[in-house]
Amino acid sequence: MVGVTPEGVEVPRSLVDREMQKKLQSMPKEFQPATPVGPDPKWRYMWRIGPRPSNTRFKELNAEPVIPEGFPEWKDTMDSWGYKMISAIEAVAEMAAIGFDLPKDAFTSLMKQICRKEPYLLLFHDMVQVHGPHLLAPTGSDLRRHGQEGMVFAGYHYDLNFLTIHGRSRFPGLNIWLRNGQKMEVKVPVGCLSSFKRESRSDHICTGSHIEWLTAGECIAGMHEVVVTNRTIDAIKLASEQHRSLWRVSSTLFAHIASDAVLKPLGHFAEFPEASKYPSICAGEFVEKELAVINLKGNKGEL
Template structure:
């Protein structure tokens, strides 16, 4: 199946006014329905251009191509790797350590089952905070100062420019989803203010790990609210729909991919669940590697991922009419920061 593409432009034109006509309400319903059924959505945002994405990817390819000992200067394990670089071989995929998830996967037909990771993820990641942070928070290490690598004078401007544009796109999707779910327009965005949003590009070295079947990101869900990605230069991302169907994602040029995380599942009382996904080298990836080699292009697969979060000190619990749902009791109140720390500990990013 192909995911629908939602053009955000009509909504952006009227979003500052009070009135939303029936046509836009229908589009908002399409946004919430698609997120509920598939855990993913393709959007077009006139503020996020192909040139912006390319500029960002070019810089990150150059960074990930640097020697490992240079990159490790930007490593901050004592801050739960929530700023700076996470080397490959650190993050453990959820499906490797979550016994409940492993049991569920045994019931999945073989052809729909995710790849089985052999160990930690073979991907590097860089965490860059986007947006203002709270001056007073119980979760200091989730809101730390950024790390800038030497020799990249364009770093801050490139990261901030692309990051803020993607946050703006997520906020528009969050407002449209809220309307579609029958909540107030700012039900989600009011909780996102001063959240520990992270621009978190991953780098996977296809020159070293380009064999079909290599797992770069084992089967997992995202612990944040909504995740948004620009288009990668190499395919490999697969998602699982709510009905269990596996879909290899194809992001059209000029589009962004939005995925549901665990925090939106909490806020909707399980009505919209966190989308499961993996990144694995497929035959389409190896075709793209061959072409890139012939064209003498970088063989680093960079994803321009941004994790949009609920503010650390805000409370996660089912909102509005979702509080009355039969599943609401599975989502007891918890501060978003505490929830994030619990999740990071499971996947080996919180340290001891």
């Protein structure tokens, strides 16, 4: 999962998940997401941030980053920005752990898990540090070709990773759903990273499936979409008048739990009645199944 993903490849979850489709039909009309008609018309470049694990069961998820030809500054630029975003994610993860009455490193330790090289070796030198397959994924959509109001760039979905953070996009269009089902447009201030604070219109960290698993559903994966709205149309007109690019670009970073770490409810969350819905599973196995559903790995799979 590194390198380029062209438009027309990734399939939004809401297009293939029948249970999700039933839920959408029961929503009040004003809160329903836009309906995608096919794969997302967006381009994405996946760039690995952080060192790869020296030993992992999930080599494909932890592949070497791909450097495109003709960009000598590519690695330094991408790493510089990516590490800043990871640093922000780790700070939020520590604050979330404290807020959930867990040890400060409850989440961050799983992003950099210490594992044995072999199951039965216990000596210190037989231990290795396994890093999460964090991906900086700048995402672009051509508004000159796909700038019609109602065009869906990223159909209604949740993220399959731990936490997601964005740089401010050049054009508006990101909608989120609060836990009560209310739909809201995200507005990220200039100079800020978007960090899905779910009750706010300013900035937000998008909660993914991993944190839902680790908290037994106390913190659910945030639903969201990217669609051309009337505000997007206004921004397109202004950009055209100013002779600026009509590509909608956002610098998304997907932070992951280490592929070989186990997802299961942590601490007191293991006592929640809902904990049985979140059985133990390797993060890498979970991610592979989710990728298959949205057409980013092999044939369609199911969880």
